[in-house]
Amino acid sequence: MRSHLKVIAMMVDSHIHLHEFSAEELTSLCGKSDLIMLAVSDDYASSMKTLELRESCSNAVPAIGIHPWKVRADSWRDGFSRVQALFDRVRFLGEIGLDKRFVPQTFEVQVELFNEFLREAEKLGLGVSVHGAGAWKEVVDTLTSYRIKAVAIHWYTGPLDLIRNIIDNGYFVGINAAALIQRKHREVIKEAPLTSMLTESDGPYNYRGLRLGPSKLPDLLRLISELKGVPTSEVEETISRNFMRFLKSAGMNVNIT
Numbered sequence: 113m114r115s116h117l118k119v120i121a122m123m124v125d126s127h128i129h130l131h132e133f134s135a136e137e138l139t140s141l142c143g144k145s146d147l148i149m150l151a152v153s154d155d156y157a158s159s160m161k162t163l164e165l166r167e168s169c170s171n172a173v174p175a176i177g178i179h180p181w182k183v184r185a186d187s188w189r190d191g192f193s194r195v196q197a198l199f200d201r202v203r204f205l206g207e208i209g210l211d212k213r214f215v216p217q218t219f220e221v222q223v224e225l226f227n228e229f230l231r232e233a234e235k236l237g238l239g240v241s242v243h244g245a246g247a248w249k250e251v252v253d254t255l256t257s258y259r260i261k262a263v264a265i266h267w268y269t270g271p272l273d274l275i276r277n278i279i280d281n282g283y284f285v286g287i288n289a290a291a292l293i294q295r296k297h298r299e300v301i302k303e304a305p306l307t308s309m310l311t312e313s314d315g316p317y318n319y320r321g322l323r324l325g326p327s328k329l330p331d332l333l334r335l336i337s338e339l340k341g342v343p344t345s346e347v348e349e350t351i352s353r354n355f356m357r358f359l360k361s362a363g364m365n366v367n368i369t
């Protein structure tokens with residue numbers, strides 16, 4: 113009954129810092145027919161690098177942005193203008209967002225910058241991959257004040273009772289491979305509906321000794337399958353379709369079968 117969906121089933125990495133991988137690793141990831149990635153950036157330099165990767169990495173969709181950890185209180189406007197000059201080359205902005213947990217000292221500036229990005233995303237119909245550590249509610253409240261169709265809340269470890277709000281707004285919940293060892297994140301898997309999930313690695317980030325990357329995705333799919341009581345193949349198919357929906361909402365030309 114579901115066999116017609118098989119053609120689009122693939123591994124989805126909806127949030128990966130591809131620009132940080134070695135040339136050798138890129139060779140093994142790029143062009144893989146069963147893997148599709150959203151390659152996010154941290155600042156202007158990595159945004160440029162991500163855009164260059166597009167040439168050699170046909171299975172990566174580029175996203176450009178300024179990570180909350182890279183926000184500089186004295187020069188954020190300049191940083192924004194430089195990245196903004198590249199907006200016509202992409203359909204996605206990321207990694208953008210707010211972080212009160214690791215960089216609370218720049219929070220006020222982060223809020224200004226995040227709003228700049230979201231204003232442009234709304235105007236240009238771009239999708240966003242959003243970071244929200246320690247500021248989940250602020251991130252969701254800010255997002256809902258704009259009309260942005262393609263939103264993924266990356267590595268969601270916020271309050272479980274905020275998930276309903278996220279889903280009702282049509283946003284996706286980013287499920288990271290860290291769930292293999294992060295108990296709190298497994299609760300998010302149990303709570304969020306499969307139809308609103310996107311898998312991701314945030315690679316090559318190292319989480320408590322776990323080197324994150326697309327190679328962890330098969331184990332993550334198995335974990336989701338276990339926690340949801342749904343066959344792994346169905347998890348993979350549903351998440352593939354979710355990702356295609358996500359791309360399409362940002363104006364990309366994709367077929368959903």
Ligand SMILES: [Zn+2]
Nearest residue numbers: 127129207314
């Ligand atoms: Zn990230």
